[in-house]
Amino acid sequence: MTATLAPTQDTPAATRPASVARGYRFELVKLVSQWRIRLVVLACWIAPALFVAAVSQQDSLPVDTLFGRWMHATGWAGPLVVLGFSGQWALPLLTSLVAGDVFAAEDRLGTWRHLLVAIRSPRRIFAAKALASLTVIVLLVAGLVASSVIGGVVAVGNRPLVGLDGDLLSAGDAAGKVLLAWACVLAPTLALAGIGLLGSVTLGRSPMGLLLPALVALAMQLAQMLPLPVPVRLALPGYAFIGWKGLFTGPEQLGPLLIGIVVGLVWAFVATALAYFLFLRRDFTNQTDGGSPRRALIAGALPLVALLAVSAATVAVAVPTSGSGIQQAKVETSLAGAFGHLYRQQTDELHRPAVTEAQLKSSAACTKGDVSRGAEGAGNDWRCVVSWQLPGASATGQAIYQLDLTPDGRYVADGDGPKEVNGYFLLRTSNGDAPNPLWQFDGNVDLLGTTKG
Structure with a gap:
């Protein structure tokens, strides 16, 4: 005969981890409650419109910028000028500010213990933080698009745009291509966001984690200025930041752009997966663990370098072009x-x-x-x-x-x-x-x- 213990009022009830949805709402509120995030969101939704409207009314135009010479002629040139600037500077800095700090902030404040007690699942903590960061980044990108489009169309007008092949695009075609170009740069933006999550996890409270996406973007810009072979150029995760210009040629140069988008998405997945893997193996009981440069190099940087080599080799096999591609x-x-x-x-x-x-x-x-x-x-x-x-x-x-x-x-x-x-x-x-x-x-x-x- 066996005996069983009936539960009593003094027996603690089994606790279950908080849902990802609740954790996501909590992390999203934490992000948007920060004054610097609110200020950046406000700037992304206002500053591009003011910039486009002001420059479009000036006698001197940014002719050294792609589509800058057409800002007097059509309101659809302004969003493309903003897109070129955003791909070089704004988006890397925004991903650094959001994704590069989402885990490091807990290290600086020493709040991991409280967060683990509240959610009780490192996996769900990572998912909530990654989704909250993605939401804020998409909100910032949407602000840049909407603000620059409104500023250009209101200040100059909904007029045709001259493409990079000299052909005149109707206002409707120009609008569709402009929005598609902005959608294409989401892939390299997500790649930088994944790198930001990886740096925030591996480097902890070190400021290098916060700066990592911006430094990687700067390195990619410098690399694009070098006479690299075409496969290496297309294998860089930020190529879609400049590859969108292929939408405005006739016929459209979609090959390099599509390769750049796929490479950017692969980098986003791999970098986020590495961040997840390292986050689950972190020792949360050690309050002095502020990130390890050695761990960042071995488990973070080396896999990404290997990914770059594999991407370049894959692109070299897939495309017939070698050398500079400029003949x-x-x-x-x-x-x-x-x-x-x-x-x-x-x-x-x-x-x-x-x-x-x-x-x-x-x-x-x-x-x-x-x-x-x-x-x-x-x-x-x-x-x-x-x-x-x-x-x-x-x-x-x-x-x-x-x-x-x-x-x-x-x-x-x-x-x-x-x-x-x-x-x-x-x-x-x-x-x-x-x-x-x-x-x-x-x-x-x-x-x-x-x-x-």
Whole structure:
């Protein structure tokens, strides 16, 4: 005969961990209650609109920034200028501020013991903190998008946008591409957020954990300025921060962009998984554990370096392009196409008889320094002669351009004569006076495209 003990009022009831939803709400309230987070949210929802509206009304435009030269012409150029700045500086700093501090704050305040007593599950604590950080980051990105779009459309208007191939996008097409471009940069932003979580877990109260996403983003910017092989360039988790420009070419250069998005999402998953793995193995009973640089190097940095090597090798196998991806034939094809589109725009603004690209038959012959055949690579020593043929004319028109081509494929074409074709002069348009569209314009070379003209 066996005896069983009946539960009494003095027997403590079995405790269950708090749900992820309750932990998530708790962590979200903790984040948005911080004055610096509130200030940053407010700035993201107001500052871009003020910036775009103010710059659009100035005589001097940020022509060295992609789409900056079109901020007088359309309200959809402003959000793209803000996007370029955000990818370089704003988003890395925002992810550092949110994800890079979400675990380190508990180390500084010594509140892990209280948090564990309240939630009673390290797994649910990690999930709640990661989801709360993601929510705040998405809120900040949404603010940047909405504010810059409202500021541009209100200040300038819902007008067509000139793409990087010289073609004129309707206002509806421009709006869709602008929103899609902002959506694409969520992938590298999540990658930086995962790196921020990893740094916050491994480095504890050290300020390096807070700065890690920004430092990684700065390193990626410097790497993109180097003459790297195309597979290595695309394997960097931040490539989508600049790859979105492929949406504004014709045909769209989606290959590099899609690779950049996939790489960014893989980095986000791996970095977050490493942070989760290390967080569960942490000794919460040691109140002096402020993070270990050795642990950060072995369990954090080395796996990410290995991931970069694997990503580069995978991209190298998947894509046929090697080297810089910038070849003479690609540059000539891109420049000739952009010139044809912009020539039509100039013809329309000068009220001349309409002409099509097929009638123009524009072509380009480029050299790089002293290299006239087989030139490749970035540089500001590209010189191109564009030729075209007008219907009914016996002579072939020619115009000279100097190109400044960056390692990521973007170039600025600067007209070098004849003055009546691609020199500087103002044209009267329906939106006011505007510079000659053939004087200076931006273009982009497809790094994964073929070299056939």
